[in-house]
Amino acid sequence: MICRALRFSLAIPFFAFAFSPKSGLADQAAECPHWLSVIPLVEDDIDGIADDAVAQGDKTIIDGIAWLMRLCPEGNPVADLASQYAAIYRKIEPKVRARSKVKQGVLLQSTMGHGGYPGEVSGFQTAVKADGSTVYRMCPLDSRFMDYIGRSCRTLAALKPDFFMVDDDTRLVWGAVPGCFCPLHLSALEKATGRKWTRQETVEQLQLGDREFRDVWEKIYFDTMEAFYRTIRASFPSDTPGMLCTTKVHFHFKYAKAFAQMLAAPGQVPVVRGAGANYAGNNVYHCIYKRASFAFQLKNIGSGVVYLQEADTCPQQLWSCSATREYENMVLQALEGVKGAKIWITRTFMTRERRSQLAYRRIFSQNRGIMSWAAKADFRQGGVVVPNVGVGEGDCDWTGFAKRYFALTGIPYRYGEAEKGEVTALCASSLSRLSRAEIERAFSGAVLLDGTGANWMSTNGYAKLIGADARPWARKTIQLHLDEKGFSLGGMRVDRALADLTSLHQGAEVLSRLYNVPSMGSEPKYEAPGSIVFANSLGGRVIVMAQPLRECMPKYYNQTLFGENYQ
Ligand SMILES: [Zn+2]
Incomplete structure (x- = not known):
């Protein structure tokens, strides 16, 4: 979902990395x-x-x-x-x-x-x-x-x-x-x-x-x-x-x-x-x-x-x-x-x-x-960037996307601030450790935001940057996340970490949708946007996902990419 949306909607060349020997x-x-x-x-x-x-x-x-x-x-x-x-x-x-x-x-x-x-x-x-x-x-x-x-x-x-x-x-x-x-x-x-x-x-x-x-x-x-x-x-x-x-x-x-x-x-x-x-x-x-x-x-x-x-x-x-x-x-x-x-x-x-x-x-x-x-090697152009906001105790990683998605899928990423052409990936735990200036700088470029981040942005007065008045989910349960190109995801949890993106701002475009299935065998009914894309007033382009990051990563990746036997 994430890769597809970024590739097709932002046309970011994910693997266009330029390495050059570091000097000095x-x-x-x-x-x-x-x-x-x-x-x-x-x-x-x-x-x-x-x-x-x-x-x-x-x-x-x-x-x-x-x-x-x-x-x-x-x-x-x-x-x-x-x-x-x-x-x-x-x-x-x-x-x-x-x-x-x-x-x-x-x-x-x-x-x-x-x-x-x-x-x-x-x-x-x-x-x-x-x-x-x-x-x-x-x-x-x-x-x-x-x-x-x-x-x-x-x-x-x-x-x-x-x-x-x-x-x-x-x-x-x-x-x-x-x-x-x-x-x-x-x-x-x-x-x-x-x-x-x-x-x-x-x-x-x-x-x-x-x-x-x-x-x-x-x-x-x-x-x-x-x-x-x-x-x-x-x-x-x-x-x-x-x-x-x-x-x-x-x-x-x-x-x-x-x-x-x-x-x-x-x-x-x-x-x-x-x-x-x-x-x-x-x-x-x-x-x-x-x-x-x-x-x-x-x-x-x-x-x-x-x-x-x-x-x-x-x-x-x-x-x-x-x-x-x-x-x-x-x-x-x-x-x-x-x-x-x-x-x-x-x-x-x-x-x-x-x-x-x-x-x-x-x-x-x-x-x-x-x-x-x-x-x-030097990451001149990392493609995907997560904020360098440090870590908590234990294995808690405030950067969110790095730990929960990019590292496990093998998508290269770097820590820091995005340069032109790079995508900043944000969730609530990283956003809450950034200053207003840092947030505005990030949203003047390409951003990928999960449901926790969408809720955080709206709660903290930044809704106009993401194209929706996001709210913690309080609607009917959902069983399906689909888009028109064939993407489908089922089995998601529904709780307040999920963002309700039904209140869209002008110009926001729905990329995928969340469905409620009223009873076994019945037709799925559209409930709310699953993801949107929005061009904001700072010149940034933002993909907002309704789902929290933890729901975007099939669990089996934990056992394969970073398993002990994977070399
Ligand atoms: Zn002493």
Whole structure:
């Protein structure tokens, strides 16, 4: 229905996509690998690990090995973990370098700490949450911890790695009230405001929404993290590229680009590995959801950054997903402008799953061409566009059409704003996240609108743009949706998400009709328009469907196009 209507009524060439190599960012950061394979630096199988690193560099898309090192402090006095890793690195790195051009670098997989407690804790100040609880994450305001990090990074810098990457444990944000409330941070707040603050007073003040106070608190956070990142940067040679992993939480994400710039070498385009691996994402919609999530992250981070996916999917862990699903995920996100990924398909320090590892390598090797292409391809003319409005919790995708229709049917689409000749696809969940100016801009071009969107437009004063005073359905039930060219659909649900389009504006043309069948065997009776096309005063041309999007997609597509066995 959707395709037919668009093809015949708008004459949009659906598959007229123009791809051209992207220029600029990727070229400037050529020295920085973008497809990183994480391998824990362990001593139990030096030759096997080196062989695997070489094979990944030769046969898959991987162009960098990120040797995993955990520097989060252990023991009191603190253990010299960096020297232990350096000793293993010296054994394994030459074995790879002798046979492969794959870059080899340092993944500082933990520095401040991901939260888990080691066998023996250090004596450094840990971060304190708003509720007063602590996790095992070091606070960078403790100068002893900063000395330890600087010393550790200098030990690793002596190895002359091709790059370093800082993991996403480098943040002080949890829950609704972000920041570290340890004594050192409260002391910094006292210095900035000229008065003493307890943790409870600070939390209360932040919850009051006092803008000025929040700015002071945010500045302390920024300064804390800046000092931390600059300590790491200064410990490595100035020409060693540095990369940042971030999460989406609070103001850490807001400053991700600035922090990545602090870690970058002179002349290097900042690299940010974004948030959201395909963890536990084996259901039908998860890849589509992740693509929407990354498109939205990319929009918020802004231009001038090389953005990488979080694709950690260690096959022997709870957080794994299949090789096919991971590959699909990486290609879809690459199409949105994500340039690479940090992939963990090898082993942990203590466990490995050889058969799964082989499956990942096979899939990644078979598909390296399309993965590489996707990272370079550019949607100049996407044909179908859905607004880049982000995602909700779980698999909720506010973009609607992307998840419910285009991805499942295989129709290419992109996130953003339509350019001339493109069609914007809208439903209520995406419309409610757009500004008036964005809505008017969209409706000055070609638009495809579902029943929820039609009802939303009318309720919010935009009926004149769609050619009907749409109302939530309160008429007789319907059993058939037909048009004159032979389209037919039955078995639809009838509820208030269905739009009643009987009140048409002048110029609106009915494309298809909804019918009521009074009793078994009787002739269907026309009840209301099933879809209309309308040219509005902004110069836009709109197809309005009465049915909600969820009713436009035969259920069997869920099982076929995005099924596990579909490759
Ligand atoms: Zn602190």
